[in-house]
Amino acid sequence: MAPWHLVVALLTLPGLINASKITETLNTPSLVKAISNLTEAIRQPCGSRESTENEHIQELKKAIKALEDRDSDSCKPPFFRLGNDCLYVNLLTKKNWKDSRLLCRAFGGDLAIPTDLTKLINYLRKTTAWNDRFWLGASDIEREGDWRWVNGSRMNRPEWWTAGEPNNAGNGEDCIDIELEYLPLLFDTNCEQSFYCVCQDTKH
Ligand SMILES: [Ca+2]
Ligand SMILES: [Ca+2]
CATH class of the missing domain: 3.10.100.10 (Mannose-Binding Protein A, subunit A)
Structure with a gap:
């Protein structure tokens, strides 16, 4: 499973989000920070959280894009x-x-x-x-x-x-x-x- 697919899978199950586990798996601090911020935003009361949530979703999208760019730039060994x-x-x-x-x-x-x-x-x-x-x-x-x-x-x-x-x-x-x-x-x-x-x- 590609890393970003793992992230998407985790996001569909907010109860399972575990920042330390993701850090261990992906070793991408910016992505982990984005997920943590979004998780925190989701925990806020409805009504006050929508704009923050959108900001954090954008932050998460950027982090995932950076991860995809990194992966597309790498060659599969032995290449x-x-x-x-x-x-x-x-x-x-x-x-x-x-x-x-x-x-x-x-x-x-x-x-x-x-x-x-x-x-x-x-x-x-x-x-x-x-x-x-x-x-x-x-x-x-x-x-x-x-x-x-x-x-x-x-x-x-x-x-x-x-x-x-x-x-x-x-x-x-x-x-x-x-x-x-x-x-x-x-x-x-x-x-x-x-x-x-x-x-x-x-x-x-
Ligand atoms: Ca010749
Ligand atoms: Ca010839």
């Missing part, structure tokens, strides 16, 4: 926030592109479609080995030269390619990877090679 994206960098096992995609899907995501390639590369350079390679979520498997992200959209970022890429070397390079050893941009590479990968939770 972490990097700019606008919820990403997961798999450094446990190297797999080919298709199996890397399955791995990302097992976590509830897919191979990454990064919003900010520079930010991602800076992160990888700080946290991984200098010559690591990572699959991303784009390929021209369906039609040579027609680069598509895994969500089906056209990969329209010509500035993200390393100079001379994509070159479909050996007539067999249909998947995109980052190669930190070289210029920190994208390469087309044989999809059967085994690399680490960057996954993304596309629900965030």
Whole structure:
């Protein structure tokens, strides 16, 4: 149950409101204060309490909104926030592109479609080995030269390619990877090679 649903459930049963229990569960002082104020207002005699009650309901709504904003900004583990994206960098096992995609899907995501390639590369350079390679979520498997992200959209970022890429070397390079050893941009590479990968939770 999402925290705000818990709050709403508690508010429908005023006799059960217990500020210390809510503090323990949610650890959000502003929300607890709003609930306490509203509870106090409800206890006042009818007639004198209406305006105070409305004020406290507004206060409560604001606190719940703040809680919702906090939750919508967070990424579900193992994903972490990097700019606008919820990403997961798999450094446990190297797999080919298709199996890397399955791995990302097992976590509830897919191979990454990064919003900010520079930010991602800076992160990888700080946290991984200098010559690591990572699959991303784009390929021209369906039609040579027609680069598509895994969500089906056209990969329209010509500035993200390393100079001379994509070159479909050996007539067999249909998947995109980052190669930190070289210029920190994208390469087309044989999809059967085994690399680490960057996954993304596309629900965030
Ligand atoms: Ca190709
Ligand atoms: Ca290439």
